Amino acid sequence: MMNKLLSKAIKNGLVAGVILIFFEMINFTSTIAVILEKMFVSDKKVKEVNPTYMIVIIGLILFLSTASFVRKNHLANEKSAAIKVLVSGLVSGLVSGILVSTLNAILGNYLNNGVDLRKYLDALSPDVIRNFLFQTDINNAIRIYMATTVGGAVLGAFASIVIQKASKLNGVFRSLKKGYNNLQIQKKCEKHPIIKKLFIVFVVIFIFALPMIINAYTISVLGIVFIYAILGLGLNLIVGLSGQLVFGYAAFYAIGAYTFALLTAPKPLGIEMSFIPAFIIALISSGIGGLLVGLPVMNLRGDYLAIVTLGFAEIIRILINSNILADYTGGPQGVKDIGQPHQPAFLVKILGKPLEENVWFLYLIIISLLVVIYIVYRLQYSRIGRSWEAMREDETVAQACGVTTSFYKVLAIVIGAIIAGAAGAIYVSRNTYTGPNEYAFMVSVNALAVVVIGGMGSIPGALLGAFIIKGLPELLRDLDNYRMLVFGALLIIMMVIRPEGLLPAKRRKLAVKPQSLEVLKEDLKP
Amino acid sequence: MTRKPPYVLEAQNITITFGGLTAVNNVSLQVPYQSIISIIGPNGAGKTTFFNCISGFYSINSGVVLFQERPINGIPTDEIADMGISRTYQNIRLFSNMTVMENVMIGQQPRLHANCLDAVLQTYRNRREEKQSIQKASNLLEFVGLSAYADDLAKNLPYGAQRRLEIARALGNNPHLLLLDEPCAGMNPHETKAMIELINTLRSELKITIVLIEHDMKVVMNISDSILVLDHGERIAEGSPEEIQKDQRVIEAYLGSGTKNVIEKYSKRKSEKVHQS
Numbered sequence: 001m002m003n004k005l006l007s008k009a010i011k012n013g014l015v016a017g018v019i020l021i022f023f024e025m026i027n028f029t030s031t032i033a034v035i036l037e038k039m040f041v042s043d044k045k046v047k048e049v050n051p052t053y054m055i056v057i058i059g060l061i062l063f064l065s066t067a068s069f070v071r072k073n074h075l076a077n078e079k080s081a082a083i084k085v086l087v088s089g090l091v092s093g094l095v096s097g098i099l100v101s102t103l104n105a106i107l108g109n110y111l112n113n114g115v116d117l118r119k120y121l122d123a124l125s126p127d128v129i130r131n132f133l134f135q136t137d138i139n140n141a142i143r144i145y146m147a148t149t150v151g152g153a154v155l156g157a158f159a160s161i162v163i164q165k166a167s168k169l170n171g172v173f174r175s176l177k178k179g180y181n182n183l184q185i186q187k188k189c190e191k192h193p194i195i196k197k198l199f200i201v202f203v204v205i206f207i208f209a210l211p212m213i214i215n216a217y218t219i220s221v222l223g224i225v226f227i228y229a230i231l232g233l234g235l236n237l238i239v240g241l242s243g244q245l246v247f248g249y250a251a252f253y254a255i256g257a258y259t260f261a262l263l264t265a266p267k268p269l270g271i272e273m274s275f276i277p278a279f280i281i282a283l284i285s286s287g288i289g290g291l292l293v294g295l296p297v298m299n300l301r302g303d304y305l306a307i308v309t310l311g312f313a314e315i316i317r318i319l320i321n322s323n324i325l326a327d328y329t330g331g332p333q334g335v336k337d338i339g340q341p342h343q344p345a346f347l348v349k350i351l352g353k354p355l356e357e358n359v360w361f362l363y364l365i366i367i368s369l370l371v372v373i374y375i376v377y378r379l380q381y382s383r384i385g386r387s388w389e390a391m392r393e394d395e396t397v398a399q400a401c402g403v404t405t406s407f408y409k410v411l412a413i414v415i416g417a418i419i420a421g422a423a424g425a426i427y428v429s430r431n432t433y434t435g436p437n438e439y440a441f442m443v444s445v446n447a448l449a450v451v452v453i454g455g456m457g458s459i460p461g462a463l464l465g466a467f468i469i470k471g472l473p474e475l476l477r478d479l480d481n482y483r484m485l486v487f488g489a490l491l492i493i494m495m496v497i498r499p500e501g502l503l504p505a506k507r508r509k510l511a512v513k514p515q516s517l518e519v520l521k522e523d524l525k526p
Numbered sequence: 527m528t529r530k531p532p533y534v535l536e537a538q539n540i541t542i543t544f545g546g547l548t549a550v551n552n553v554s555l556q557v558p559y560q561s562i563i564s565i566i567g568p569n570g571a572g573k574t575t576f577f578n579c580i581s582g583f584y585s586i587n588s589g590v591v592l593f594q595e596r597p598i599n600g601i602p603t604d605e606i607a608d609m610g611i612s613r614t615y616q617n618i619r620l621f622s623n624m625t626v627m628e629n630v631m632i633g634q635q636p637r638l639h640a641n642c643l644d645a646v647l648q649t650y651r652n653r654r655e656e657k658q659s660i661q662k663a664s665n666l667l668e669f670v671g672l673s674a675y676a677d678d679l680a681k682n683l684p685y686g687a688q689r690r691l692e693i694a695r696a697l698g699n700n701p702h703l704l705l706l707d708e709p710c711a712g713m714n715p716h717e718t719k720a721m722i723e724l725i726n727t728l729r730s731e732l733k734i735t736i737v738l739i740e741h742d743m744k745v746v747m748n749i750s751d752s753i754l755v756l757d758h759g760e761r762i763a764e765g766s767p768e769e770i771q772k773d774q775r776v777i778e779a780y781l782g783s784g785t786k787n788v789i790e791k792y793s794k795r796k797s798e799k800v801h802q803s
């Protein structure tokens with residue numbers, strides 16, 4: 001029994017040690033420590049990280065890993081729990097401490113011998129190594145490491161037991177949940193649809209008030225988030241509803257964006273159209289793009305469609321990037337001075353002065369987003385949306401039930417393409433500049449991630465997905481180089497916990513009271 | 527007055543081959559109005575293949591299928607559904623992540639006409655059509671006895687209910703002809719009895735012609751007007767249930783060619799025993 005526990009504790013210590021080493025190799029620990037330090041110390045300019053914060057972070061990692069170890073093995077309920085917990089904490093701490101100390105001893109020796117490790121590992125500059133040695137010599141650093149890891153592990157082990165023993169906490173959560181269920185908010189909303197309507201009105205008012213109260217940085221982030229929400233809604237219609245795996249969604253985005261850009265910019269074509277006609281032509285041309293892809297592939301399924309659309313997106317990107325077409329598309333230099341919509345005169349009159357440029361644009365984006373939400377919602381809960389979903393579930397049977405699958409496939413791709421075109425046109429008009437690199441493969445991947453993370457076929461899901469894909473990296477900006485690492489980890493965790501997406505589509509309740517058999521017989525006459 | 531054709535479905539000399547394999551060989555079938563015809567045969571006899579070519583999944587190598595005196599060879603499945611042929615599947619194929627109601631409403635697809643603009647603008651036509659569609663779906667669910675499950679996901683239904691849901695979905699397009707592929711497979715005797723009742727009501731109340739594939743001989747002998755027996759893609763017998771039960775080739779197909787001797791031996795021994803006593 002004890003042997004088994006020991007081997008488990010050693011394993012746990014090894015894992016924690018490897019995590020610590022990995023974080024050290026990529027200089028993650030000290031970055032977090034700096035962020036922590038900034039919370040308490042303003043105006044930090046020195047390169048050296050305060051060792052206290054390093055110790056706190058390392059201790060915390062051990063604390064958490066041991067706490068979860070104790071919890072997972074149900075040590076709290078066993079006999080002589082205190083000894084077992086103490087032993088497992090000590091062993092885990094020691095093992096990980098030895099691991100991480102060895103690494104630092106090696107690194108410290110390299111530092112003393114004047115070897116520059118940056119040749120091999122980018123993050124390991126002499127400053128960083130000094131940070132990890134807590135600005136002292138190797139022997140002291142090892143002592144600190146051992147003390148920190150063992151201390152953190154033992155503390156974590158006991159904390160875990162204390163929390164489990166104080167099971168009252170669980171009781172509180174349970175009664176809270178019970179109370180929430182008793183409120184039956186959902187049922188009440190169903191009974192009184194006005195509550196839902198009031199809620200929607202409130203949300204819309206809040207959204208419209210938003211641009212007035214937030215700062216310029218948030219406005220620009222929200223703008224890109226909402227544009228991705230539009231993109232996500234369009235792709236959601238193709239992938240989430242109709243089940244066609246389209247990988248090259250950026251193609252339609254690029255067509256809309258470039259059509260708009262070329263029609264309104266002074267160079268290279270010099271047409272300089274005004275906003276609305278150019279916008280409409282952009283929608284039409286991206287719709288035609290959708291048709292061009294849709295028609296030849298309407299009999300393809302799954303992977304084949306994904307590859308064909310991937311190829312199409314690359315063709316579009318290479319075409320707008322090519323030097324041969326530079327006279328028409330601007331080539332690699334892109335297009336400058338793209339037209340922007342004028343604020344309508346009546347609005348200026350009401351407000352007394354024109355809105356700031358970025359606020360006005362955010363309003364425009366919000367209005368387009370609401371229009372797209374409305375259209376997608378209406379389509380989804382109609383005969384057309386039902387056919388799409390049936391196709392997603394089983395294409396053969398859907399066709400045998402009378403769904404003209406080839407038509408509905410092309411329809412989904414065309415409508416999705418038009419929505420992407422709208423997003424593209426708004427995006428370039430907002431930036432007044434565009435270049436071929438903005439339509440790289442990453443755009444398609446991001447749009448697909450918006451759909452998958454939010455939940456296939458779910459409108460609120462697409463909105464939430466856009467916030468997570470485009471908004472979260474901005475929030476994580478403080479993490480600097482590691483934000484993509486943290487972001488990726490968050491994505492993995494989310495997909496493991498909720499594989500069907502964060503906000504999966506809800507089914508509507510439709511059933512009504514049945515009529516008599518006579519009516520049915522009349523109804524069923526061929 | 528329009529002349530009513532004698533048969534709702536007429537298959538003439540159908541042959542279907544997959545590469546070198548002849549799945550259905552020169553089979554003919556006439557289905558009179560409001561009849562129940564069964565197709566039986568051992569596994570791999572070509573029964574489902576025969577169904578698949580009537581509902582348009584496979585193309586026929588030679589022969590003609592006439593539905594209400596119109597040839598339907600090579601017509602896409604959605605148009606065949608539109609003409610009034612519906613079917614169910616041997617291995618249940620529902621739209622499992624949609625609700626029961628939505629499944630039945632998909633079946634009505636050929637009878638609905640609202641387009642994208644109607645849906646986005648919520649025109650009168652769209653609202654009326656949706657309302658009628660919902661009402662009809664509810665009626666159908668009541669008819670097959672699934673009202674209690676109306677708003678559940680199709681995949682969460684018990685097995686027997688899923689089979690009945692397939693029938694409700696197939697009824698959505700007001701079919702003349704309903705093809706049932708093993709409707710009683712995997713059911714207990716109680717469920718089987720209910721299914722027999724349902725099939726009989728379909729014919730008597732809704733005036734629908736039914737062709738079914740079934741392995742459960744109790745069901746087949748109970749409800750069929752006529753039975754077609756296939757073996758290795760060939761027609762080996764056709765006739766009323768009584769005739770089929772006595773047919774030597776059918777017995778051979780099901781039990782093997784040695785059976786003739788076995789049966790003779792068995793009856794001989796039996797009669798000897800009677801003599802001895």
